[in-house]
């Protein structure tokens with residue numbers, strides 16, 4: 001069963017937690033009790049494919065789903081049409097203690113595909129189980145990346161329509177084409193004359209509009225969201241922590257039971273939290289290293305015990321980590337304070353009212369045992385890309401480069417020689433301007449458009465352009481609607497036929 005981090009809701013089944021997305025009275029769903037795997041059970045998964053690990057790990061959390069249902073979700077998500085690598089999440093060895101876990105082989109070239117290719121199928125089943133006859137409308141406001149991953153994940157899933165709003169002229173040309181060229185009978189991408197906040201606020205207003213939700217219910221629709229506050233998006237991420245460990249065992253890089261580190265480029269704290277759950281289930285993890293860019297709220301928090309979002313928001317070359325409120329930290333704090341909902345309520349109220357909270361010494365000590373944290377500034381990030389390319393012949397994207405730099409600092413500070421897996425969260429081609437600038441200098445970019453930059457990066461690295469970004473300029477544009485901010489609700493009505 002699943003419970004609320006704020007102790008304000010009844011226990012629900014896994015399928016209800018996934019269908020509801022978030023606790024309706026505020027708070028996030030977490031498992032009431034965590035399943036575990038013994039050392040033998042973990043070792044038994046060696047030599048088996050990614051899909052088998054996914055079935056094994058996820059079924060422990062989904063008791064109200066049948067094995068064949070879980071199997072069906074796994075096969076629809078993790079196959080050769082969706083991922084351009086048979087291992088789904090292969091491991092690259094940089095040196096005797098550093099490995100990159102490539103989580104970007106899915107259709108949109110970022111790690112979010114691993115969850116968003118699977119979660120729509122779980123949601124679809126969850127609706128069936130609840131006997132919900134209504135159709136679901138997923139509304140997404142995006143600054144670029146999440147929109148495309150959600151469109152691809154929900155495309156052609158029965159009973160669901162997905163509508164993505166993005167700022168007109170506010171996303172890169174590649175990102176825009178990725179979205180406007182999406183096919184599928186149930187996908188909609190709408191450009192809004194406004195910025196990302198306009199999109200996000202309008203979508204939030206629609207979610208809070210009780211009158212509108214009644215009208216939708218009358219037309220047999222309910223609203224849902226696709227971001228990482230939904231347990232269904234977190235769970236598929238637990239799997240690749242196990243797979244990475246098994247991969248190291250299979251290659252005899254580690255011995256059974258050996259503890260390893262994971263470095264996670266972090267924004268909303270979803271990915272690293274999935275790693276924490278893997279550790280709690282029995283995976284031998286030494287440290288989870290939380291890597292931030294210049295928006296280093298989390299580094300400061302893990303070092304001081306004070307979470308303070310009252311600071312300047314910085315735009316960096318790793319935009320998916322430009323975030324000052326990490327939603328999934330709430331789940332982590334609930335877990336390490338032994339399910340103390342009272343503390344969570346206190347901290348989250350303080351965060352809402354003052355933008356800050358501080359945790360007690362006991363909680364701080366519990367955090368320090370498992371988490372190490374650090375950050376990288378812009379110059380460090382770009383020079384990390386250059387360094388790894390020049391010395392290791394391996395190309396990092398900007399987010400992964402933040403992770404690498406933070407690992408170097410951690411290594412220098414601690415001397416910890418544990419084998420370390422760095423989560424590579426995006427393909428370098430997804431952030432090709434910054435990556436090309438890092439290896440060739442800023443002047444090299446002049447006169448090249450985004451497509452020229454992709455080609456040039458491919459030529460220099462001798463790696464083909466990621467399939468999700470290839471030939472984009474030749475794809476037909478299927479979504480052309482541009483609307484004003486105040487027309488967002490009307491667009492939803494029009495698309496849903498209300």
Ligand SMILES: *Cc1c(COP(=O)(O)O)cnc(C)c1O
Nearest residue numbers: 266267268269270271320425426
């Ligand atoms: C979303 C994202 C992140 C941050 O992941 P969280 O789960 O939000 O912490 C890091 N890197 C890339 C490329 C992303 O798209």
